[in-house]
Amino acid sequence: MGQSLSVRNLEAWYGSNKTLHGINMEIAKNEVTAIIGPSGCGKSTFIRCINRMHDTLPGAKATGEILLDGANIYANDPVELRRTVGMVFQKPNPFPAMSIFDNVVAGLKLNGMRNKKKLKEAAEKSLNMAALWDEVKDRLGHSGMSLSGGQQQRLCIARALAVEPSVLLMDEPASALDPIATLRIEELVTQLKSSYTIVIVTHNMQQAARIADSTAFFLNGELVEHGATSDIFMTPRDKRTEDYITGRFG
Amino acid sequence: MKKHRRKYVNALMLALFSIATLIALVPLFGVLGYVFKNGVMDVNLKFFLDLPVPMGMTGGGMANAIVGTLILIAIASVLGIPIGILAAIYLTEYDRLSWFSTLIRFTTDVLTGIPSIIIGIVVYTAIVVKMKHFSAFSGGIALAIIMIPVVIRSTEEMLKLVPHTIREAGYALGIPRWRTIIQIVLPTAAKGIVTGSMLAVARVAGETAPLLFTALGNQYWAHNLNQPIAALPLSIYEYATSPYKQWHEQAWAGSLVLIFLVIILNATARLAFRTRNN
Ligand SMILES: Nc1ncnc2c1ncn2[C@@H]1O[C@H](COP(=O)(O)OP(=O)(O)OP(=O)(O)O)[C@@H](O)[C@H]1O
Ligand SMILES: [Mg+2]
Numbered sequence A: 001m002g003q004s005l006s007v008r009n010l011e012a013w014y015g016s017n018k019t020l021h022g023i024n025m026e027i028a029k030n031e032v033t034a035i036i037g038p039s040g041c042g043k044s045t046f047i048r049c050i051n052r053m054h055d056t057l058p059g060a061k062a063t064g065e066i067l068l069d070g071a072n073i074y075a076n077d078p079v080e081l082r083r084t085v086g087m088v089f090q091k092p093n094p095f096p097a098m099s100i101f102d103n104v105v106a107g108l109k110l111n112g113m114r115n116k117k118k119l120k121e122a123a124e125k126s127l128n129m130a131a132l133w134d135e136v137k138d139r140l141g142h143s144g145m146s147l148s149g150g151q152q153q154r155l156c157i158a159r160a161l162a163v164e165p166s167v168l169l170m171d172e173p174a175s176a177l178d179p180i181a182t183l184r185i186e187e188l189v190t191q192l193k194s195s196y197t198i199v200i201v202t203h204n205m206q207q208a209a210r211i212a213d214s215t216a217f218f219l220n221g222e223l224v225e226h227g228a229t230s231d232i233f234m235t236p237r238d239k240r241t242e243d244y245i246t247g248r249f250g
Numbered sequence B: 001m002k003k004h005r006r007k008y009v010n011a012l013m014l015a016l017f018s019i020a021t022l023i024a025l026v027p028l029f030g031v032l033g034y035v036f037k038n039g040v041m042d043v044n045l046k047f048f049l050d051l052p053v054p055m056g057m058t059g060g061g062m063a064n065a066i067v068g069t070l071i072l073i074a075i076a077s078v079l080g081i082p083i084g085i086l087a088a089i090y091l092t093e094y095d096r097l098s099w100f101s102t103l104i105r106f107t108t109d110v111l112t113g114i115p116s117i118i119i120g121i122v123v124y125t126a127i128v129v130k131m132k133h134f135s136a137f138s139g140g141i142a143l144a145i146i147m148i149p150v151v152i153r154s155t156e157e158m159l160k161l162v163p164h165t166i167r168e169a170g171y172a173l174g175i176p177r178w179r180t181i182i183q184i185v186l187p188t189a190a191k192g193i194v195t196g197s198m199l200a201v202a203r204v205a206g207e208t209a210p211l212l213f214t215a216l217g218n219q220y221w222a223h224n225l226n227q228p229i230a231a232l233p234l235s236i237y238e239y240a241t242s243p244y245k246q247w248h249e250q251a252w253a254g255s256l257v258l259i260f261l262v263i264i265l266n267a268t269a270r271l272a273f274r275t276r277n278n
Helices: A043-050 A078-084 A100-109 A116-129 A149-162 A179-192 A205-211 A229-234 A239-245 B002-042 B045-049 B063-094 B099-113 B116-131 B136-161 B164-172 B177-205 B232-240 B245-277
Strands: A005-014 A017-027 A032-036 A060-068 A085-088 A167-171 A197-201 A214-219 A222-228
Touching: A005 A043, A017 A043, A017 A060, A017 A222, A032 A043, A032 A205, A043 A060, A043 A167, A043 A197, A078 A085, A078 B164, A085 A149, A100 A116, A100 A149, A116 A149, A116 A179, A149 A179, A149 B164, A179 A197, A179 A205, A205 A229, A214 A229, A214 A239, A222 A229, A222 A239, A229 A239, B002 B245, B045 B063, B045 B245, B063 B099, B063 B136, B063 B177, B063 B232, B063 B245, B099 B136, B116 B136, B136 B177, B164 B177, B177 B245, B232 B245
Parallel strands: A032 A197, A032 A214, A085 A167, A167 A197
Antiparallel strands: A005 A017, A005 A060, A214 A222
16 A cells, blocks of 8 residues: 655755755655656655665755654664665666566565565566566576666566555656657556555656656756646646746756 | 878887787796796696605605695685675775775775785784794785785775666665675675686785795695695795706696696686676
8 A cells, every 4th residue: 555755844965065945745645746847956866865765875964854654754764664665766777696586576585585485476476567577477587687678677666566665766767768668667657556656757748747646846956836737737836837848948 | 191191100000019919928928838848747647646755766746735725725715805805895885985994995005015025024923923833824814914905906896886776776675785785786796706806816826925934835744724834836946946956847847737726716717707798
């Protein structure tokens, strides 16, 4: 089941450089929320705060609160948090030294699950959800690097799903993919939202319009507008949103 | 006109590079050929299986020195490789930028350049004198000290080649940092680390100076690591500086075996590296 997120006055820094300015945002559970905005506006920084990946960079810090079903993530253990809040990165990053199978179950195995049967079941289930099972079922022992870019990205999605998070963060998961692979990932996102809360960063506004229930527009580290996707694209309240979606800048 | 000149200069430069390469190869093949010519007659099964015999008797081999060198390499590897790899993990994964790691890196570089005889003297003073006897163990320690900086530096380079996104992928799955390093980052860099370590082993296999004050050498088998132990470079030194022709021949044979040992180590390392790149 998905969990809801509530972002309160979130600010983020890289060293002395402030990149997010007082973000307040409600993210509903079991919905797809798209984050759009021009390059460098802080989209990646924002979603990297949600699983506290931002904190892992030297010199980076964040203040404010992010409530995951009411509990402040900054008050709890980040390693635990990341088992609940999964992430798929912009560029596919399978573990090079692992087979396809080991990639998928890495999160389970390296967190102590030894039961072979359970691992197998989890691998098949996640690969099925990521629409990759049929393509790889006969070569699970091959290296993860032997897959195409699009397959690798679906492998990374399967890997994130295998640990059964309740929130899935996706940072431009389709930006390196061709239109067909992109379409498959979009279908996947739509299917997954019954079990997950999904936050997806995208540069592609058609994509946001196709898959997102709500859309948030970021500009220069600020959240300009957040609402139902149809409202953002049809009747934006803020002039800057309108300029952006009509292609006047960015 | 201009085009012609460019071609001409090009050919000239190519000739220059080729000649320089050839000149560089002359001493290399000279050494190999000379050792081979002088040593090959005396490398036989007996050489690998028999102990040295006293002057005047025929036959005899360097079995104890060959085994001794392997034992010394083993001690040095068991001590030096894990320490080197762990230190490199600290430097790349935990503390890339502080003054402390800068100091360690600087020291490592200095240590790489220190003549190995000095390391021998230090180990002699610190261990041999304290324990009141020469030993295989102290020889292994001296070789380990020479290996450590080489292993640190090569492992560091290999770990740096692992993209940061791989580490983030590990963290993003809720895998603790130490586990990500040991089970994801290290295996990704494994082949390179193995190659670097093998080259470090090859580097110390032929060291002579530090063993003079530590392992000392031994005419017989060493029965434990607390006794002086024979080593190929030491036997070569001893035999080659003796006045006897028969011993000179043994020294050549020992040299040939040592060269082959180093070549085998190097070749294995490079082979491992090749499969990594494919
Ligand atoms: N590791 C970092 N160190 C320092 N500054 C950074 C770092 N990562 C991002 N920034 C800065 O923070 C700001 C926001 O970056 P961020 O990556 O969040 O933008 P983005 O909206 O995801 O852009 P894009 O669409 O290009 O991916 C930018 O000005 C960027 O230069
Ligand atoms: Mg980004």
